Amino acid sequence: MKTFVGIDLGSTTTKAILLDENREVIGRGITNSRSNYSTAARVAGEEARVDGRFTLSRRALSESGVLGARLDQFLAALERAFRLEQFLEQLGDLEQTCLRQVNGQRFAGREDGVKVALGEVFTRLRGEAPELYAPGAKRKSDFFRDIAGSRYHSHAEEVAREANLPYDLLLNVYDKSIIEVENRPPAGGLSDKFRRALARVLTADATFAGDASGVQDVIQRSLDVEFEETYLVGTGYGRVTLPFSKEHIRSEILCHGLGAHMMYPKTRTVLDIGGQDTKGIQVDPNGIVENFQMNDRCAAGCGRYLGYIADEMNMGLHELGPLAMKSDRPARINSTCTVFAGAELRDRLSLGERREDILAGLHRAIILRAISIISRSGGVTDEFTFTGGVAKNEAAVRELKKLIEENYGKVTININPESIYTGALGAAEFARRAHLGQAAGGNP
Amino acid sequence: MTVIVTPKAGPAKQVVKDDSMLKQKEMMAAHYERLTNAPETGEKVASTFVPGNLNELIKCFDLLNNLPEVNAIQSGLRRQSGSYVLEAEKIGHSEDVCTYVKSDIGMMAKGNIGPNGKRLPDPDVLLLSYTGCFTFMKWFELLREQYKCETIMLHTPYMGDGKITKNMIEYMVKQLKEEVIPKLERISGVKFDIDRLREYLKKSAVAEDDLVRVLQSAKSKPSPIDAYFGGIYYIGPIFGAFRGTDDAIDYYKFLRAEVEERLANGQGPVTPDGDMGQEKYRLVVEGPPNYTNFRQFWKMFYDEGAVVVASSYTKVGGVYDFGFRHDPDKPLETLAEYCLGVYTNRSLPMRVDMLSNYIDEYAADGLLINSIKSCNSFSAGQLLIMREVEKRTGKPAAFIESDLVDPRYFSAANIKNRLESYFQMIEQRRAGARAAA
Numbered sequence: 001m002k003t004f005v006g007i008d009l010g011s012t013t014t015k016a017i018l019l020d021e022n023r024e025v026i027g028r029g030i031t032n033s034r035s036n037y038s039t040a041a042r043v044a045g046e047e048a049r050v051d052g053r054f055t056l057s058r059r060a061l062s063e064s065g066v067l068g069a070r071l072d073q074f075l076a077a078l079e080r081a082f083r084l085e086q087f088l089e090q091l092g093d094l095e096q097t098c099l100r101q102v103n104g105q106r107f108a109g110r111e112d113g114v115k116v117a118l119g120e121v122f123t124r125l126r127g128e129a130p131e132l133y134a135p136g137a138k139r140k141s142d143f144f145r146d147i148a149g150s151r152y153h154s155h156a157e158e159v160a161r162e163a164n165l166p167y168d169l170l171l172n173v174y175d176k177s178i179i180e181v182e183n184r185p186p187a188g189g190l191s192d193k194f195r196r197a198l199a200r201v202l203t204a205d206a207t208f209a210g211d212a213s214g215v216q217d218v219i220q221r222s223l224d225v226e227f228e229e230t231y232l233v234g235t236g237y238g239r240v241t242l243p244f245s246k247e248h249i250r251s252e253i254l255c256h257g258l259g260a261h262m263m264y265p266k267t268r269t270v271l272d273i274g275g276q277d278t279k280g281i282q283v284d285p286n287g288i289v290e291n292f293q294m295n296d297r298c299a300a301g302c303g304r305y306l307g308y309i310a311d312e313m314n315m316g317l318h319e320l321g322p323l324a325m326k327s328d329r330p331a332r333i334n335s336t337c338t339v340f341a342g343a344e345l346r347d348r349l350s351l352g353e354r355r356e357d358i359l360a361g362l363h364r365a366i367i368l369r370a371i372s373i374i375s376r377s378g379g380v381t382d383e384f385t386f387t388g389g390v391a392k393n394e395a396a397v398r399e400l401k402k403l404i405e406e407n408y409g410k411v412t413i414n415i416n417p418e419s420i421y422t423g424a425l426g427a428a429e430f431a432r433r434a435h436l437g438q439a440a441g442g443n444p
Numbered sequence: 445m446t447v448i449v450t451p452k453a454g455p456a457k458q459v460v461k462d463d464s465m466l467k468q469k470e471m472m473a474a475h476y477e478r479l480t481n482a483p484e485t486g487e488k489v490a491s492t493f494v495p496g497n498l499n500e501l502i503k504c505f506d507l508l509n510n511l512p513e514v515n516a517i518q519s520g521l522r523r524q525s526g527s528y529v530l531e532a533e534k535i536g537h538s539e540d541v542c543t544y545v546k547s548d549i550g551m552m553a554k555g556n557i558g559p560n561g562k563r564l565p566d567p568d569v570l571l572l573s574y575t576g577c578f579t580f581m582k583w584f585e586l587l588r589e590q591y592k593c594e595t596i597m598l599h600t601p602y603m604g605d606g607k608i609t610k611n612m613i614e615y616m617v618k619q620l621k622e623e624v625i626p627k628l629e630r631i632s633g634v635k636f637d638i639d640r641l642r643e644y645l646k647k648s649a650v651a652e653d654d655l656v657r658v659l660q661s662a663k664s665k666p667s668p669i670d671a672y673f674g675g676i677y678y679i680g681p682i683f684g685a686f687r688g689t690d691d692a693i694d695y696y697k698f699l700r701a702e703v704e705e706r707l708a709n710g711q712g713p714v715t716p717d718g719d720m721g722q723e724k725y726r727l728v729v730e731g732p733p734n735y736t737n738f739r740q741f742w743k744m745f746y747d748e749g750a751v752v753v754a755s756s757y758t759k760v761g762g763v764y765d766f767g768f769r770h771d772p773d774k775p776l777e778t779l780a781e782y783c784l785g786v787y788t789n790r791s792l793p794m795r796v797d798m799l800s801n802y803i804d805e806y807a808a809d810g811l812l813i814n815s816i817k818s819c820n821s822f823s824a825g826q827l828l829i830m831r832e833v834e835k836r837t838g839k840p841a842a843f844i845e846s847d848l849v850d851p852r853y854f855s856a857a858n859i860k861n862r863l864e865s866y867f868q869m870i871e872q873r874r875a876g877a878r879a880a881a
């Protein structure tokens with residue numbers, strides 16, 4: 001089948017969207033941008049194709065009616081099993097890479113000890129992996145580096161102690177290996193992993209056993225569909241570093257405008273708060289950008305600011321919003337300078353202010369800055385669509401809604417759960433239009 | 445066309461320059477030599493500003509015209525302004541002060557070495573022809589403190605109502621007669637001769653005619669010039685120390701012939717990388733450029749096929765395209781009218797009119813504003829200007845931010861990102877219009 005790929009290379013994450021000829025999203029993929037956009041684009045694209053396989057499987061299974069009401073349950077289990085297979089595969093790669101790093105002066109005389117210790121660390125990692133992907137399990141992140149990294153560190157510390165080895169030797173091999181592994185696309189074939197995952201699900205849950213052959217046939221047919229990459233468009237910060245030729249590149253402002261329009265066709269104002277920039281975009285009824293403003297010279301008050309705050313408070317990024325929501329007395333914070341944030345935070349904590357109040361104040365400060373950018377771009381016109389990673393933060397959304405109403409009255413505010421893909425969606429649609437030979441902004 | 449090699453370190457890159465650029469370079473070099481030799485030759489020096497520059501009058505008193513703004517621009521282009529700005533901050537000037545001022549103050553603190561590597565002379569007089577930029581007044585206050593020399597101020601009333609009245613002219617002529625001229629006579633020791641002024645004014649008008657022809661050549665498609673980046677070179681002599689001279693007449697005659705030849709051949713502008721490729725976007729630009737990364741900034745335009753067909757910045761030292769010429773028959777009145785008319789002295793509605801008309805007359809695709817971090821005089825009202833011009837012309841506008849000569853405020857990736865977005869926005873609009881047609 002013909003597919004159209006949109007890739008949004010953000011400063012923090014890289015997103016990919018696979019669109020079919022009917023403008024329907026077949027697959028979404030996301031990965032961390034690392035320091036290597038090229039790999040990030042490849043991995044995100046691969047993830048979108050994986051997701052695409054699930055979409056096709058869902059469609060086919062749904063049509064065939066094999067699983068009836070248990071379809072969702074089955075697909076969720078299949079996806080968890082697939083992620084587990086993927087994780088184990090990368091873990092294997094990481095282990096082999098780590099073993100190769102055990103050489104040189106630093107390890108002299110201790111090579112065998114370190115190798116045995118590594119073996120033990122990876123045995124433990126593999127042992128606990130199924131728990132990470134058990135139903136209802138919460139992972140701090142979906143990226144291999146994040147999951148593997150934090151678990152590796154804690155196991156390595158234990159194993160090193162038990163084996164009477166310096167912990168830093170085990171850290172050293174990990175640090176040297178992780179980038180390499182991360183920048184290597186998974187070696188194993190997609191279909192194999194699907195089949196292994198399927199086998200896992202069928203073994204684990206006997207209730208699916210009766211439908212096994214029917215399900216296997218349908219999934220195999222979905223796997224056999226070839227995704228023809230008909231046209232690709234890249235956007236986002238990393239776009240210029242990619243080996244895309246000019247006609248395959250669109251500005252992220254245009255992509256966000258079009259993506260927001262596709263999600264909510266009545267959108268006229270878009271706010272996107274990403275990792276290092278905040279964009280206020282005005283679009284016409286066709287999703288064509290009329291005006292935009294962005295933060296300049298300084299990334300104060302962007303997503304990265306929250307990341308920094310999370311680090312300072314030793315919390316996960318997605319824990320900030322819920323904590324801030326507990327505040328009923330937000331602290332008054334004016335500066336959104338990321339560099340000053342740490343000092344401000346410590347100062348207020350030492351004065352006895354509550355963590356939730358400080359956090360609520362910080363969220364408000366970010367949104368105030370965003371409101372200023374929106375007003376410079378031409379204000380808010382109904383409907384208003386909020387996108388980017390920060391749109392997932394409920395405290396930020398709460399402040400935004402409040403400030404929009406105060407400044408512009410009642411306005412419909414759209415926030416799509418998949419809003420992080422807005423830019424990639426716009427890019428994919430540009431790809432589709434480019435293929436159709438339509439002029440860049442022509443209506444489909 | 446001549447190809448010269450820049451003497452900078454690193455891989456030598458050939459920079460293409462028009463012959464007119466080379467001629468101007470010689471003129472500038474000669475002028476700076478004259479300035480830096482002034483202590484030996486005994487020539488007296490008047491420091492003054494580009495907007496409201498009274499070069500013809502200054503010449504009547506055998507004074508040499510020294511322009512601190514131009515010195516700051518030269519420092520910016522030569523990548524020296526960064527350290528000058530820091531020096532000024534060390535002395536106590538805050539971050540938000542106009543960076544022309546800080547570059548100038550820093551340069552003085554570091555020995556006042558001009559672009560020719562020699563020390564610039566102390567001025568004998570500071571001639572402040574005030575034309576709308578409040579900072580100029582503070583700037584000369586600082587210079588007066590430094591040089592302990594005489595200051596003359598010619599006050600130009602702001603064109604708040606969008607027109608020049610008889611009263612305004614009389615008010616200014618009175619100042620010229622009673623204040624400016626007597627003081628200049630005393631400082632220079634030269635008696636004022638109005639016929640000498642008429643002669644200079646006559647010469648100014650000749651060069652102004654040619655300049656206008658050059659700037660208006662951008663109405664053609666493709667435009668043979670870039671009226672912002674190239675335009676900055678074109679305005680050099682007439683905005684600086686050459687208005688009213690034979691040099692300026694020669695330069696503009698030469699430039700005009702060069703541009704007319706390009707026009708006849710259907711050629712686009714010359715860029716530092718040679719002839720520009722196909723003209724894809726025609727822009728009107730409001731606001732000064734960035735000088736610390738001038739070439740890099742320009743490249744972001746010509747690489748995308750964007751040419752600036754008209755700009756407000758090339759009108760700061762005089763607006764000639766609406767018909768004003770220095771008039772030898774009304775020597776003092778014409779100086780007043782000139783000062784009143786410069787871009788910085790025009791009201792917001794006048795600026796909106798001007799930019800909107802440029803978009804129509806030069807068949808531009810839209811308006812781009814380069815907002816200068818440290819220039820309140822330009823920045824105030826720019827967003828409003830943008831909205832208004834958008835509304836009137838129906839053409840898309842965009843806003844980028846940088847600074848005059850403070851390299852810290854030029855963020856190449858950000859600017860490029862916005863520019864590319866803007867160009868694609870224009871493209872998308874065109875496609876939308878085509879689809880609707």
